[in-house]
Amino acid sequence: MHRYRTHHCNELRVEHVGRTARVSGWIHRRRDHGQLVFLDLRDHFGLTQCVVDAEDDTFAAVEETRVESVVTVTGRVVRRDPETVNPRLPTGEVELRIDSFEVLSTAGVLPLQVNAEEDAGEETRLRYRFLDLRRERLHANIVLRSQVIASIRRRMTERGFMEFQTPILTASSPEGARDFLVPSRLHPGRFYALPQAPQQFKQLVMMAGYDRYFQIAPCFRDEDSRADRSPGEFYQLDVEMSFVEQEDVFAEIEPVLAGVFEEFSDRTVPRPFARIPWSEAMLRYGTDKPDLRNPLQIHDVSDIFDGSDFAIFAKTVAGGGVVRALPGPGCGSRAICDRMNAWAQSLGAPGMGYIILGEDGGRGPIASRLADAAVAEMRRRTGTGPGDAIFFAAGSEADAARLAGQARIRLGDERSLSETDTYRFCWVVDFPMYERDEATGTVGFSHNPFSMPQGGLGALETMDPLDVLAYQYDIVCNGVELSSGAIRNHLPDVMLKAFAIAGYTTADVEARFGGMLNAFRYGAPPHGGIAPGIDRIVMLIANEPNIREVILFPMNQRAEDLMMGAPGEVSDAQLRELHIRRNVRAAPTGGERP
């Protein structure tokens, strides 16, 4: 008989009755009846009930071993009486009568309870991640993650993509997020950087002629975390293709994403994914990552208020601002509208105007200043009627869009308007190539500087840069941005011009992106790609609100690994070898850990 087990803990069935079996695992739960003890033994696969009574030799040992200890149980598989069958367990028709009981590893009193639904605090969970991972939900999430990644690999390979590894130790990139730096022992004063993404490498793979590349790629960015953004590191499904236009990329990625989401969830994935121009997304949804499960849409009503008697909005429009209207189904009451207004003010907005709609037209301070025909026109545009309200966000185009967009989300949640059984994907396309930095007034890249401008060199030379669009797109699912992507700029002249508009000299570009720029001069195929976030994909499929729930060993919000103690101190000898000298003020004393 095998030293540890003949069966795992989700294997024994009626057909095994009468045989002797051996199982090993953790003591999940014990039910002690004094003269009779039940033990639920747990391993990766499931639970098996073991039983022992007072006359057995092992009784005392079973009774005193604490939960989460690791034990090996050998015994006879017995059919349970019909009234004691547990239909909730796959192994619930049988149990194991304990003949021998061996403790392989004892557990102390637990800092968090593995067998309870109740969540411990984040700090405890992260410090004792190995215990947290034993719990059912988290354990299942990580299994799901493994299966999702395996499915993605299979789907990509079947489509003719090849998976390559790109360097982890590379050069610091001057744009974008903060880099993690790695000092060089051989080159005093010089540093590697961990890649923020394999962006330049994957483009070079295309120039090397491999045609279609993908990688489940680790990416490193030294930026602050969010609930949907893990600090430090994350994984992307990094993809690049040669000789393609935008729709070719969509045609490859759409079935992969839809297939994976359908394979691992019970929800529907409507196809084809909607294509929404960026400017339309900002107008209708007030965001560049719209949740299309929410049926509400925002409408521009600036023309109606232009020159109207409602002075605040008329002045806004006259000053170049806009007024946006959001339908509020069933919101036709003072209490609801006042609450929306107070909420808007809590966000720092001046307020949120409203019209309450009754059988006989509109009520409220705005409606009283407008002609009936104007109110009727707004009803028509927003599709509202008696019992509803229309909410208004006024201000600069960006401010009004943001407020209306947030109000749209809030109403959707509060009134439960959104679908709950769907993954609504969309492609947001036609992003602007440049944007004006509000603080400095300068023009900079709004997204990836390597994207191809629509209209090419001609557009860059003749158009207002702020009007130039890029072959730049996002894939969004249920309001979560999964990825940006682009058709790349593979033409050195266009690239130098594009960078010049953003304030970079040719020398700057050569110095910073020389490797790739040089490659463009020896025959570069037109190419493009995308890089959906793996962690966010799994998070959506697992229906988890926080990205830590789908990562084996996540760091906390301050980018610390509480279990391993990272980042940690290193020895003076290590630093000397790396030509590094500390330059930190004396650490404040009294820290809980060194």
Next chain:
RNA sequence: GGGGGUGUAGCUCAGCUGGUUAGAGCGCUGGCCUGUCACGCCAGAGGCCGCGGGUUCGAGUCCCGUCACUCCCGCCA
């Protein structure tokens, strides 16, 4: 860097307008219990009320500071 929330037993939390000995569930320890499956019943131990200062006759509760965790803004081309 900024804003919000939280911090009370090993864990999850309650603790009112400041008031006498700070509670519950789970866990832990001991006892009882032969068909449970979140077993049940009885008893017990366990508290720097995050930390420091202040107001007050009196602070878990109010004020100031600080630390930690978390959510958000900035940031993430």
